[in-house]
Amino acid sequence: MEPHAMNVLLVYAHPEPRSLNGSLKDFSIRRLEAAGNTVQVSDLYAMQWKAALDADDGAARPSAARFDPALDLRRALESGTLRADIAREQDKLRWADAVILQFPLWWFSLPAILKGWVDRVYTDGFGYGVGEHSDRHWGDRYGEGVLAGKRAMLVVTIGGWAPHYGPRGINGPLDDILFPIQHGILFYPGFEVLPAHAIYRTSRIDDAGFAQACAALGERLDALWTTAPIAFRKQNAGDYLIPELTLRPELAPGRAGFAVHVEPEPRGPGHDPAEQDVASLAP
Numbered sequence: 706m707e708p709h710a711m712n713v714l715l716v717y718a719h720p721e722p723r724s725l726n727g728s729l730k731d732f733s734i735r736r737l738e739a740a741g742n743t744v745q746v747s748d749l750y751a752m753q754w755k756a757a758l759d760a761d762d763g764a765a766r767p768s769a770a771r772f773d774p775a776l777d778l779r780r781a782l783e784s785g786t787l788r789a790d791i792a793r794e795q796d797k798l799r800w801a802d803a804v805i806l807q808f809p810l811w812w813f814s815l816p817a818i819l820k821g822w823v824d825r826v827y828t829d830g831f832g833y834g835v836g837e838h839s840d841r842h843w844g845d846r847y848g849e850g851v852l853a854g855k856r857a858m859l860v861v862t863i864g865g866w867a868p869h870y871g872p873r874g875i876n877g878p879l880d881d882i883l884f885p886i887q888h889g890i891l892f893y894p895g896f897e898v899l900p901a902h903a904i905y906r907t908s909r910i911d912d913a914g915f916a917q918a919c920a921a922l923g924e925r926l927d928a929l930w931t932t933a934p935i936a937f938r939k940q941n942a943g944d945y946l947i948p949e950l951t952l953r954p955e956l957a958p959g960r961a962g963f964a965v966h967v968e969p970e971p972r973g974p975g976h977d978p979a980e981q982d983v984a985s986l987a988p
Contacts, residue, residue: 733807846894
């Protein structure tokens, strides 16, 4: 697929504009725009984004009525009475061809303000709760949904060393740490999820290190349209039993954990992925 100009939404979560994150954000905007892309930025701290989902986010209801986050916000979405800040972010997501979430890894996850962006913007009927439920199709999710056909990528800054997040690192493999974000927050509503771009040892980056970090990030931004996405298994494509939503026993036999929800790479034309799963168990 040939590269082409895209609409890119950069959702950015760092409280200090003069930080490494702020400089990388500014670099990304310049690099993307220089390639002909149109960029919108949701700078959550600058926007003073309200992180907590609450009863003020939806339509007015009788004061005695119990607040139901899913139901009330779905009604607000359908009636056009969502809070304006939520509606604007949903419009940005509809507009975007690609979404970049940029944030520092704080306590093995998203900063609270970015998690609050997800909590409030992914309303029932938009981020989830779409599609039919039957004995063959369990909602439009995990590869389907409102955001299907769009690409997404994480740009994550990390204070620790890369080996700390390696296959045997004390903090756990980075792919595992990011799985709830990449598979849950991004793949769930339909995004094609590109491998994350991580920048390590952020407090030790000098001018030369910053130039190297920008060069590496620039390569990823240039390949935003051509990079192969993570091959997460689609929920309704036959790999999962419905309604149990468990992986079929013949796929990745004897294995468990996050990795079984990623399709193995085929070894050649006509290769059966199930055969590779079996072969991978051999010593």
